[in-house]
Amino acid sequence: MTGATPDALLRLRIVFGTEAMLGPGKADLLELIAETGSISAAGRRMGMSYKRAWSLVEVMNAIFRAPLVVSSRGGAKGGGAALTDEGVAVLAAYRRVEAQLAEVAAEDVATLTAMLRDIPDGK
Amino acid sequence: MTGATPDALLRLRIVFGTEAMLGPGKADLLELIAETGSISAAGRRMGMSYKRAWSLVEVMNAIFRAPLVVSSRGGAKGGGAALTDEGVAVLAAYRRVEAQLAEVAAEDVATLTAMLRDIPDGK
């Protein structure tokens, strides 16, 4: 039961190059980092190992000119992480596209759903 | 180098249940089956084994009430496959959503692209 992402009806991935891409996983992670102020806490909430969460952050920071996440070690609470302005902007852009997608896709998705054999779980 | 899909800027996946989903791979496959009249030819074009192509078709036919692809064995040319009306409809719906997505996402995608470190290949 990895249960990575609950189950969004529409999953969007923005592919930049061969390696660089932004999907639901990284977006959710960004959001949770902003919310929790910690990479590990964010990863925990998503049910992924700290290692994985951290490596995703590493990738994101690598593909963008400016880092999306800044982190600090040590200190009273051990450390922490936060989104930079760029991180906030990237997350916002992704969410915006997601929302607009949901809007324009609604009709066709309804059509497709109606053609399905059975509804696995009343989503 | 599987190189399934060259590199679409926007990859869309419509998730129905836990197993049932429709993404670029299945959509492209449907399109190529319609075009070639053959599962194996379609798979070949996409650089995938016949087995894989066939299994994708199997899944699609399973999750929808009516099969999207009908196939026949034997005959002068050995056999063949074609899309049903439902198959055509599903493909059309998917492509429509894709197109609309590209439209509404253009601006934000441009923003994100501008924030990237380097352009891998002038896509």
Add this chain to the structure above:
DNA sequence: CGGTGATATGTCCGGTGAAACATATCGATT
């Protein structure tokens, strides 16, 4: 009736990505 070419399926095997485990490091606070 045998050749043909594509569908239909099964098995095996290897590579890949992720999980699991293991540390090392840092620095404000106490």
Add this chain to the structure above:
DNA sequence: AATCGATATGTTTCACCGGACATATCACCG
């Protein structure tokens, strides 16, 4: 200086997906 919690990173193991093979089957046509 000792503690604490989170960052930072390496290594090893493992499960799973997909590719490569291997066949069986079918029906039209020459």
